Structure formats: structure tokens, C-alpha cells
Amino acid sequence: MKKLIPIVLLISAFALLLTACGSEATGGSDRPLLIMATSADFPPFEFINEDGEYDGFDVHMARALADILDMELRIDNMDFNGIIATIATGQADIGVAAISITEERLESVHFTVPYFETTQVVIVQNASPIQTPAELFAMGADANIAVQVGTTSATVASFYLPDAQRHEFNMATALVMELNTGRVDAIVIDHAVANEFIADQPNFRILEDYLGIEEYAIAVAFGNEELLEQLNQAIQQWLGSDDHTRIYNMFFGGN
């Protein structure tokens, strides 16, 4: 036991050191800081890769946009549910997390021009008798579904499945675990993310019909119109660039 104490202390000290230099951007640069709020549980848009670094379509795009604006990007990772409030209260500059433009969100933040179009889909276990979303809707109060808190998937699900038992999780990855246990019949989620999850989970399938089309954009606080305008120009410039094609193919090339 006595021998353990110095080891434990050493590990703790090391862990403290690691966190001290853990943030994405470490000063040193004169460029102004651009703080990005995201929720890195949503592959291929934002996730933490095998090297423990932030990765994904949104992350690459944000880095490209920061370069265009000559700013230093720093990433703050949080629950998706907290992102809009974080932007609205000015604790971060931009919300980039596969955020769909909705009327409710527009009451709290500005959105840039859209940079991605997506749909909502239903995922079930291969063995499930459910073949179409309509069959799931027809189950009414007997349907058990899992969605992520504060996402448009949750809104879409409550619209199409008003009577269903809706279980809301903080993290998208928890939905996959929940469907794996068989405690829910289906999960409702963004299409591109669904493809990513399906690739890892051969026992799941996506139902063919989708529910609603949505557009992703970057959230910016009210009163920060200057940044909004700069971002709009940067996004349009980036969308027309080879870099966009390269990054798009990197994450969606297979589909």
C-alpha cells in the first residue's frame, strides 16, 4: 500500500499536467481566438478520433473557416443540448455541431448560410419486424424509441410519434447502446450519422423512407453580426473550394 501512494500521486500530477496543455489552441499566436462549441459524439460530423483528437466534417470545416478569417480555432466540447445556450450567452463564438436551422433556435441565435443538407431516418435492429417508418408510427403508444436530447431528431420524433414512449439520452452513442439492448424498437437520428453508426453495427438497418429535410448551419450570438457576415462569406468561399470537395469525400465518399 505504501508503495502505491507515490505512484498514485505521480499519475495524478501527470494527469493535471496533461489537462493543462490539453486545449486545442495554446496561445502563442497573435491571431484572435475563435471558440467553437461542439458535441463530439456525432460522427462523421464531430467526434474524437483514435488519436484522441477532434475530427469530423464540421471540425475540418471550422478549421478551414478559421484560416480564411485568419483566426485561431479553439474547440469546447459539451452536450449538444447546451450548445445554443452557450452561443446565446456568448461563452463561445460559434456553434458547429450539425445544428439544423429551426424556428425555435432562430429565436435565440443567428444562423449562417447552410453548409449541409440532411434528413432524419429511423434505425431498427435487423431482426425487427418494422419495415417502414409508417409501421413504427402505427404502433402508437406501444412504440419505444430513443432520441438525443435537444436535437431536431427529438422534435421530428415527437411530431410523428406523439404517443410513443420517447427516451431521451444526452449522447448519440447512448442511442446505439440502447438499441443494442433491444429495450427500444427504434432510434430516430440524422441520416449521415445513421450511416456511420450502421457501418459499425451490422445488426442494425436504416428504414428507407426519411422524415423531413433539414439544413445545417453555424450558430452565432445575437449582436455578433460582424462575425456572422464574415462567416457567411467564408462559408460560401469554402463551399466552392477544392478543400470542401476533399473533406466531403473524406467523410461521405463511401456513401
Next chain:
Amino acid sequence: MGLSFLSTPPPGWEEGFLFDVYRGLIRGNGWVSLLEGLGITMQIALGAVVIGVALGFALSLMRISKSKILKGVAAVYLSVIRGTPVVLQLFIWWFVVFAATGTTRLWVAIIAFGINSAAYVCEIFRGGIMSVDKGQTEAGRSLGLSGIKTMMFVVLPQALKNALPSLGNEFIMLIKETSVVGFIALVDLMRAANLIMSGTFEPVVPLFSAGILYWIVITILTQLLTLLERRLRRSDNR
């Protein structure tokens, strides 16, 4: 149930704080969700405290017993449960242990928190038992009571009285600790506030409403515990 007939804000509530109150608590029947959430919170806390006290009491007896095996089991239990965060335990219960069973969210939460609480209750009871003067046991034994009877009729009643304030404290802590059950998609008071916030992006009304509800329940409980303690202490004043 609800005030959904108020589908537009009442006169004078169209903006500012009153509008936030309207959209947070009335428009989507947020106040109903908060009260239902409070119900879940209390069910988990009450269920867990029952398991916690029963199991914790058994563990404390194991810990002071003379059997090395019982002592060892209790020590391992305490070390594992107190050495890991309750959220982690909750995840393990939900996604690993009970994954293949049909156990409901509520029961998994009650079991997770009950088992967690038992470790702390065990130490509270042990502290209570230790606090009874050794002379009491000696007196009981010399009056001809067996070891078990001395424990049951002389030591434990006094130990319980000494442990009561800490036990009450544990219950209060438990009510607040359950606020993490949202992680397994159980809609308790905290998660109800969170869901309102994810719809309106307005934090003040749901957070303060939930805070006030927690505070009211805990204040009432504290008063009841004070009354109980006073009742038990009546025989001290002569």
C-alpha cells in the same frame, strides 16, 4: 392535465420575464413535467433509501463482526462503491448488468442508488455503534444479557439515535444525487428542467423552478427529521 388552453400568452405576458415564465412553464405544460419529474426524483430517493438502510445496516454488522470473511466482503463492497462515481455505477447497471433484462429505468435507478447509498449508510451505522460507550455493552453483559441481546436492546437503540442526523443527511444527499438519472433517459426533476431548456433555450425559469422544488422538498424533510430527532431525544432530558 395542464393549462394547454393558454395557447397564447395571457395579456401582459407577451415579453420579458413573464413571457419566459409562460413559455417555460405553461406553453408546453412545463410545470406538469417538473412536478412529474419531482415525483420520479422522490420515488428513486425513497426506494434507494429503503434499500440503502437495509443493506447498509447489514453491511455495518458485517464490518464489526468477528468473521474475517464477512468483514472482507463488506470491505470490498465499500471500497468498490465508494471508490467509483455513482454515474459510472448507474451506467454499468443500466447498460451492462440489466441490459438484457426487462427491468424498468426506475427500478435500475433505485437499485443503483440504493446499492451506492448502502456503502455510506454502513459507515454511518458503524459510527453510531462505535459511539456507544463500551461500558454499555459491559453493563448489558454483566446483567446477564447475551451478546446478541446486548447488541439489540442496549447498543443498537442508542446507536440509531446517534446515527439519525447523519442518516437524514444521507437521504438529503441522495435526493440531490439522483439528478444524474437523466443519463439513462429517466425524466427526473433535473432532466425535466433540462428538457424545457432544450425547447426554449431559456435557462432561468426552468432552472430556478427546479431549484425551488428541490429546496422545498428538502426543507420540509429537514423539518421532519428535526422533529423526529427531538422526539428520540426526549428521554435524554431529565
